[in-house]
Amino acid sequence: MDTYRIILAGFGGQGVLFAGKLLAYAALFDNREVSWLPSYGPEMRGGTANCSVTVSKDSVDSPLITEPNVLIAMNKPSYDKFEDAMTKDGIAIIDSTLIDRKAKRDDVKTFYIPATQLAQDNELKGLSNVILIGKLLKETGIFDLDTFKKSMEKNTSPKKLHLLDKNFKALEIGYNF
Numbered sequence: 561m562d563t564y565r566i567i568l569a570g571f572g573g574q575g576v577l578f579a580g581k582l583l584a585y586a587a588l589f590d591n592r593e594v595s596w597l598p599s600y601g602p603e604m605r606g607g608t609a610n611c612s613v614t615v616s617k618d619s620v621d622s623p624l625i626t627e628p629n630v631l632i633a634m635n636k637p638s639y640d641k642f643e644d645a646m647t648k649d650g651i652a653i654i655d656s657t658l659i660d661r662k663a664k665r666d667d668v669k670t671f672y673i674p675a676t677q678l679a680q681d682n683e684l685k686g687l688s689n690v691i692l693i694g695k696l697l698k699e700t701g702i703f704d705l706d707t708f709k710k711s712m713e714k715n716t717s718p719k720k721l722h723l724l725d726k727n728f729k730a731l732e733i734g735y736n737f
Contacts, residue, residue, distance in 0.1 A: 569610035570634025575689035580611035687730035694734020
């Protein structure tokens, strides 16, 4: 794929916007064109949140994504909302811990990963978003692990540098799942 039109969606507080920001920074490190457009309800934590990220070799005309070719869904309402909008031959990465249904479409490659459960099992609470990004990297080849790790290092505040190793571990769990 030359252009990735990615929607990341879930509840506020799941790290959807942060995961999108990490993808956008990785695109910059990889010298690609990028747009990042966050969207969340007034409730924020616990409300709906999604983010659109376009990564391309060519210029990005608009930050709006109406037909994603990649979807990361972290809860059932988000999957229900965006599944039908996906392009044929798109890729959906689903947190199967929180989404208990299978894909309605057979023209989209769907990967089920129990990201929330994997995060809990590995004492990585709150890092299911990073686990799902690891799976995204593996299945799309959008970035290599080193490029993405640079993005994570750049976006980790000095107060949270002690959490960087946990983030790397979460990324690798998703990548190797």
